[in-house]
Amino acid sequence: MAISDILVFNFLSLSIASLFIDTYLSSKHFQQLGAASLFIVSLLFAFPAHAEQNKRNESTQQQNRAKLSDVQQAIATQESNIFDTNKQRSNLERQLKTDDLAIAKVAKAINDIEVKLSNTQVKIATLAREKQQLTIAKKKQERLLAQQLRAAYTTGQHDYLKLLLNQNQSDKIQRTISYYQYLNQARTKEIDKFQATITKLLQVNTEHQEQVTYLQQLKAEQLQQGTQLRTSKKQRSKTLSKLSRKLLSSQQQLNKLKAEENNLNQALHKLAAIIQAEIDLTGLSKLKRKLSWPVKGRMLHRFGSRKQGYLKWKGVLISAPISRQVQTIHNGTVLFSDWLKGYGLLTVIDHGNGYMSLYAHNQTLLKAVGDRVETGEPIALVGQSGGQDQSGLYFEIRHRGKALNPKLWCK
Template sequence: MSKRLPYLFAGCFWLSLLSTATSAQQTPQAERELQQLQQQIKQTEQQVRQQRRQLQQAEQRLQAADKALAEAARKLRDTQGRQQRLERESANLNRQQQQLQQQLAEQQQLLAEQLKSAYSLGQHDYSRLLLNQQDTGKLERVLTYYQYFNQARLRQLAQINHTVSELEQVKQQLANQQQQLQTELSALQQQQQQLSEARGSQQASVNELQALLKQQGNQLSYLRQNETTLQNTINELRRLAERNRDLSGLTAGRGKYPWPLRGRVLQRFGQNRQGGLASRGILIQGVSGANVQSIADGRVIYADWLKGYGWVIVVDHGKGFMSLYGHNQSLLKQPGDNVRAGDAIAQVGASGGQADPGLYFEIREKGEAVNPLNWLGAQ
């Protein structure tokens, strides 16, 4: 045994040297692999940051496009209102012109009859009639009659002059109104073109955002972020709604309320959306610019652009009930406005990243989303 120990120690020594040599050879390779891995991690982090920037920029462009579209829709709506007012005023002026023309014709007819009577009296020689009167009483009556006749004729002439003057004024006002109407019609056509261009820009932004989400595989994460933003907003609104103690809630009961928009339901409550997240409301198909109506009396507590939902308006109905209307083209009410059931509060659109126009609608009870179809009546 003692003779074998030197050989054993020698073998261990050579094994140790061999192991050290192998480790020395492997260390540079491991370091290279580690550096490559670190470089890949760095590149991946840069790609993630770049993707986030691209997504953020796409969201900003989408928000800007939504705002431009809402502004174009507002201008178009204002111009249409002015146009309708001018048309009503023009119709009133036309009626006034017709009445004045008829009045002038009647006055001219009456004057013609008076002149005819004067001519008839002239045939009897007015001066001779006065000289031949022996009865002073009869003479006074004749003089009074002629004075009355002359005064009536003068009044009639004055009325005709006044009517002619009024008629000329009305004609001038009508000409001015027609000129304004033509100006408004030109502005209307221009704003319709701007609205069309804004919709095109919005659609391009939507396509860009959807392509990025699909490319990055972030649809579910994006939807969750949007839902969290919405829930945080709802929680804040619940605190504000506590002040509206004068509102009575949805007292009509389930299945009694009118639809905010008539149309086919494209997405139901609880149905998985693109990305796999369950919907907390319903999506109703609509036409751009159609009116969105409040389902019940209440007070507007939110009216602004919200990420993922576009132009959103929230109505507090009291007793913990709220209704939410999203993806609108533009909003017609402001926070603090009281609304009645059936009032137009927004216009249908595709804001917030929608490919097609429609209304996203929610009902919340004490902050929790409930199935709107259980509360709405038949269409």
């Protein structure tokens, strides 16, 4: 209630009081004067007090409404910030996948080049040895031909036509003619061998030079791919740095890990549904303590240890340097070979009878879906894909979807 309203109310109250007093005086009701006066005075004090209380209540309500509006605005701002943060994280995670795949492509190219370099160097060494052997054979044949030519020159002092016309020494003539024929045949054979050696030597020289040129091209390509790999790694580092600034609470981190684990379980269930039993894949049930670890390194996280909240590790995380070969623990068929959120570049191998092995956080994958792999065969290179801050391999063994302790199988 406004102050002007209170003044008007007080004026009206005084007027009513005066009217009551005049009425009582004219009626000579003096005995009621005291009670009426008290009633009027109480009215004069009661109404202003009630108005003041209403004023305070209204002010409090206005303040509460203002606070509620501020809280609602803060909630809306926070929800908007959370939405923007989640959107940015999603974009950064997609960018991380792109970065991981770019690194994988370059790393695979470098690995292929290294294999080609090794094969080329072996071939060059083989050709060099063959070239040396041919050169030795060529020199030997040259000496033999030289001896034959000297022998022919020595015996060639007789005129061949005179020997034929001479009828007095027919036996000697026959022997000489036979000797000439023998020398000619031997010389012709050696000349043919010499020509074949020369031809082969030329071929080897040409192939050797081609392989040397190819080796130089491979080395140049390797340098180029190395530069591209460093560029891709820098881009990935920037993405990880941006992701690290989008800090998650413990509950958000737990929810994130649960979602990633659910994605993996769903993927494995789908793979299990499409597995076609192979007669020669007998599983791992009889191979406890007989298998080798897929990579050598220090154990960072063990099976069953606490991961986040109530979540536990369903495999092991092994520290290893980038680009070290990851080898399959047993023969099988590649079921999955791709990038999966939370696990990076992932390979899953079916070993038969419901047994699978899983290899995650690789730098690149060397096998495609459907490929048959043998025990100890390289299937990937160690990396840190999937958002890892250090290089290593995450490794699981599962039987019909249930995670098993790898230490019971690997020695």
